[in-house]
Amino acid sequence: MEYIYAAMILHSAEKDINEENVKSIIEAAGIEADDARIKALIAALEDVDIDEAMETTAMAAAAPAAAPVAEAVEEEEEEEEEEEEASEEEAMAGLGALFG
Numbered sequence: 001m002e003y004i005y006a007a008m009i010l011h012s013a014e015k016d017i018n019e020e021n022v023k024s025i026i027e028a029a030g031i032e033a034d035d036a037r038i039k040a041l042i043a044a045l046e047d048v049d050i051d052e053a054m055e056t057t058a059m060a061a062a063a064p065a066a067a068p069v070a071e072a073v074e075e076e077e078e079e080e081e082e083e084e085e086a087s088e089e090e091a092m093a094g095l096g097a098l099f100g
Contacts (some may be wrong), residue, residue: 003041019038
């Protein structure tokens with residue numbers, strides 16, 4: 001995972017994603033760099049549009065996060081409706097007491 005993060009950092013900094021740069025970030029983090037993993041990463045990222053991949057991932061992560069928010073809003077609306085109904089019933093009961 002740290003190798004992917006290194007590539008993302010380089011991309012965000014608008015630096016070349018190459019073996020030397022990835023290795024320097026990994027080592028700066030205090031991790032022993034594995035040259036084979038770095039080469040595999042560079043090869044795997046050759047045909048990848050990193051901006052698109054990051055955007056797609058962000059959207060995929062946001063979708064599940066939005067579902068609980070929608071549910072919470074829906075539950076709150078239901079509670080408000082129940083409170084309104086209870087208030088109306090109490091008002092009707094009070095009127096009944098007046099007119100016996």
